[in-house]
Amino acid sequence: AQSVSQHNHHVILSEAASLELGCNYSYGGTVNLFWYVQYPGQHLQLLLKYFSGDPLVKGIKGFEAEFIKSKFSFNLRKPSVQWSDTAEYFCAVTTSGSGTYKYIFGTGTRLKVLA
Amino acid sequence: ETGVTQSPTHLIKTRGQQVTLRCSSQSGHNTVSWYQQALGQGPQFIFQYYREEENGRGNFPPRFSGLQFPNYSSELNVNALELDDSALYLCASSGGTGDGYTFGSGTRLTVV
Numbered sequence: 304a305q306s307v308s309q310h311n312h313h314v315i316l317s318e319a320a321s322l323e324l325g326c327n328y329s330y331g332g333t334v335n336l337f338w339y340v341q342y343p344g345q346h347l348q349l350l351l352k353y354f355s356g357d358p359l360v361k362g363i364k365g366f367e368a369e370f371i372k373s374k375f376s377f378n379l380r381k382p383s384v385q386w387s388d389t390a391e392y393f394c395a396v397t398t399s400g401s402g403t404y405k406y407i408f409g410t411g412t413r414l415k416v417l418a
Numbered sequence: 419e420t421g422v423t424q425s426p427t428h429l430i431k432t433r434g435q436q437v438t439l440r441c442s443s444q445s446g447h448n449t450v451s452w453y454q455q456a457l458g459q460g461p462q463f464i465f466q467y468y469r470e471e472e473n474g475r476g477n478f479p480p481r482f483s484g485l486q487f488p489n490y491s492s493e494l495n496v497n498a499l500e501l502d503d504s505a506l507y508l509c510a511s512s513g514g515t516g517d518g519y520t521f522g523s524g525t526r527l528t529v530v
Binding site for chain 1: 422451453458459460461462463466474476508510518519521522523524
């Protein structure tokens, strides 16, 4: 069965520190890859997505992610975090079957940035 | 864009009761999906509707059912509520190409 693993459940960083959140998926076919962010009390928002082409994807708010096909990974990075990046981050993949695109989400990583 | 709106925002029900959650899709979106997000977990896919037909379902029992209306709004119905049904229920709409969904803020259901 397809699955998405996020190995860091809780991450605490100081402002200006660099961030890397791991994401691995298990699926042998073609996938679309996403990172979503959920700020406290708010809905899921799309940070970035990868479909094809350049494996280094840039998203909003200075985030980027790199797709490494050989490692089935799609890690999220930010060179310098801010207090406002405190949120929960979800990696997700979509696979297509009979026209249905369903997300498979990881369990999330809760990031806390200390001012 | 009006975004995805869900109602109600919070709901408390008793075990065994039935509940209906509602979702208005983003303008122009013909596909809607429902997800259950239990505390400390990522969202789990319940089912998806495309032009009023269910076209995909996750590992949820038949007591979870849905509808999509001609205006692409949607309902999620859960019968015979169980304590484990307590969760945040998310609705998401899309243009149907798999390139990303717009999520609503969710309905927090508590079953007591």
